[in-house]
Amino acid sequence: MEVKQVIAVRADLPMSRGKLAAQVAHAACGASDLAREREPELWREWVLSGAKKVVVAVRSEEELLRVFEDARREGLPAFLVRDAGRTELPPGTPTAVAVGPHRSDLVDKVTGSLSLLR
Structure with a gap:
């Protein structure tokens, strides 16, 4: 069984590469912490197999929030990042969502249609 984490980040925001x-x-750390608490054996398998992560792009806040809600509806660990607003973005701006680590087939149900971040 393959285990992975997918992180969706908003491509419509004016973020520097460092900010992104x-x-x-x-997002990755937040969702990893959730998975470690909820399903420690699955989380351990993910870590021991190299902690696979894939970063994809979404085009809007609405699309980002849809990914988050779909992941939660599927029972997957999901973590939504809202920026603190100290540097480049207004406070509370949703910027990224991590889904998993979890079984790849289940993560793909939520994120499989999204394009890789380029």
């Missing part, structure tokens, strides 16, 4: 990387990292 930080938002992705916040």
Whole structure:
């Protein structure tokens, strides 16, 4: 069984590369913590297999929130990042969502149609 995490980040926001990387990292860590608490054996398998992560792009806040809600509806660990507003974005701006780590087939049900971030 393959286990992975997918992080969706908003491509419509004017974020520097560093800011975008930080938002992705916040999402990845947050969802990993949720998975470790909820399904420690699955989380351990993910870590031992290399902690696979895939970063994809969404085009809007609405699309990002849809990914988050779909993941939660499927019972997957999902973490939504809202920016603190200290640097480039207004406070509370939703920037990224991480789904998983969990079984790849289940994560793909939510994120499989999204394009890789380029």
